[in-house]
Amino acid sequence: MLNPVEKRLAYIGRDWLAYRNESGKPLLVWQSPASAAQLMAAFFESQKHPTAYATGDFFVVFDVPFGHGIQYSRDLKSAFAEQYAASLEDLSHQGEATDWAFSPADFPDSPEGLVAALGSFASHYAKRIGVFAAVLQPVSGADKPAFVSWLRRAANANFAERLRLVVIDATDAPLLACVSDEKGERIALRELQLDSFDVAQETFAQEPVAGLAGVFRNQLTALIALVEKGSVDQVKSKARDALAFVQQQKWTDQEIVVRLLVGGALVKAARFDEAVAIYRASRQLAEQVHAAGHPAGHKLILQTWFGEAGALLAAGDDRAAADCYRQAAASARADQNLILAIEALRMAAFCHGRNGDREAALAYSQQALACGAQLRPEVRGMTTLPVAAMDYLRALDSTSADAITRHKAELDQVLASHESQAEAHALAAGPHIDSQTAQRIEDDWAADDRRANDDVEHGLAHLLAKTDPAFQRAFAHARGLLGADWPLIGSVAIPAPPPVESPS
Structure with a gap:
């Protein structure tokens, strides 16, 4: 079988x-x-x-x-x-x-x-x-x-x-x-x-239930599947059974996991007030778990702060969301998780900026960059630090930051045209393209890209020369953290905007 x-x-x-x-x-x-x-x-x-x-x-x-x-x-x-x-x-x-x-x-x-x-x-x-x-x-x-x-x-x-x-x-x-x-x-x-x-549920259903842990595993798997595919009321109904079980076993850490899943389903259904209440109740439990010496205590507290912040942000309460992200950053630091600390500080800055508090946005952006500086250089680009750095520039001088973004967009267009030309040349060379022709196409393409990169760097330098000294220092600091390619090319570049769909 x-x-x-x-x-x-x-x-x-x-x-x-x-x-x-x-x-x-x-x-x-x-x-x-x-x-x-x-x-x-x-x-x-x-x-x-x-x-x-x-x-x-x-x-x-x-x-x-x-x-x-x-x-x-x-x-x-x-x-x-x-x-x-x-x-x-x-x-x-x-x-x-x-x-x-x-x-x-x-x-x-x-x-x-x-x-x-x-x-x-x-x-x-x-x-x-x-x-x-x-x-x-x-x-x-x-x-x-x-x-x-x-x-x-x-x-x-x-x-x-x-x-x-x-x-x-x-x-x-x-x-x-x-x-x-x-x-x-x-x-x-x-x-x-x-x-x-479905595979996970069937697998667990066929396996012998290994005691109480096996029972809860099946409940949790079913709950996760409902969060993905079911309605929020189905999630809440299933969660009641799981909560009753873990409360009976006094598995408080797993009770928090169940509550966090329900909170996510409530946010997905735009029932933000209920979600916030769930996350706050979960945090009270997480703090008790942490006080009892649970090794995952900080992580559970951190998840409740991120969850509540996301719910408040989705509800449009930027000020309250910013405070939750601030608390999430503190929890992440306590857990020695710099990557999530950067993200929490970046989002705190974003919320303050959207709420019109420029000074607070700048302060949290600076803290995000300071956290990034503690990471190894090769790791920084894998976090949201490049985005935080660009947000920092935008908070300092949105006009100049938008001009940098336009430079990036123009470079993308030029590089894309070079790629199209090279592919067209390769197609014209036919299926039996010889190695010399292939190499020449690639060499010409690389040379065109180098000239385009040089041109945009020259334009960027000209732009920066006209900005405020504080903006220049911030740009130099961010580039020092993220490398000379930032923010124009490579994995640390400004994310390209989504394509604009033509009206039907």
Whole structure:
């Protein structure tokens, strides 16, 4: 009998076989919820072993980032060469041939070249591996229009009989629904019905209940699922059972967890007054737990402050929300959590700024930067410190800060145009692009980007020269914390605004 996870793996396998046997399309865009990513990974891994849900096909997962078409094609070939070289010893021990000769340089740096390289492997091992499915899961860049263009070109390449390309897309935040070609002849779009909450509930239901902890685990899992998918009244009803149970066991820390879940559901339903009351009651319990020496006491108190602050902010009470964020910052510091301290101070500054208290906004922004200075330089950009720094500049001089944002937007447009030009040149070079042409396209593109970056830095320096000395000092301090790329390029750049949709 299959367990709940194995049932889903078998379901995924059946869907794969249906696609493979019926569609005749070489590229599959497989849609599944983001929460099912681990299930998908487990499916691909499980295909390496003889199981009840094995399809008999050979899956290789590539997590190569997508920067641009030439780079992606080249890096995929290199990644495949490395994987093949690393598997030679295992293949030999299994009695498999290891005589397939592969040099990435022998195939063009194009989607068609990548398909030809993979097809060579699929054809060589055709009698041993069934269908060869190359699964593309770029860790970054899948949101670029150029990636969609790359996939379309790949789909229209000359595929070996036993080769397929698979790309995973999230049903809850789809990026690739537009990839399908107009005639629908080469690209299959299939949606998997997977729910990680259902899997967890079924798993726990099948397992023997390990005493009182097992009972509560099942209650908590059901409650989390309702917060995600049910109504707030359903959440409250389920929570009453869980609260009665943990109160009977005197598990105060778990009572706080249940109450925090209810508070989140109330905020989601815009019942802010009730949510605030829940968070305040939870904090009283968290303080008792902390006083009793519970190791998670500070963390529980911190969560109640963040929860109440979020509810008050959503309700429009900026002043009260700012005070809660101030308290959250104090709790985060007591817990030695600088990352959450930065976020709490940043939000306190934001609330004061929105409430018109400029001096308070500046003071909390300065505290956020001071917390950031205590982190290692390589960690700072992974926090909300870049946003806090920009908010600080905006509180000092909104006109100059907005001008910096415009510089960033203009640079983004120029860099995007360079990327489009480079992709167009690569497309014009055709599927058999030679290495010299590919290198020249990349070199020209890099040179254009360097000139654009130099130009915008020059414009930024000219802008800063006309600002108040306090603004200049603040900018220099923030750049010193975040690096010379801030706030224009890289991971610490000002976030791009969401695209403006045309009115329908």
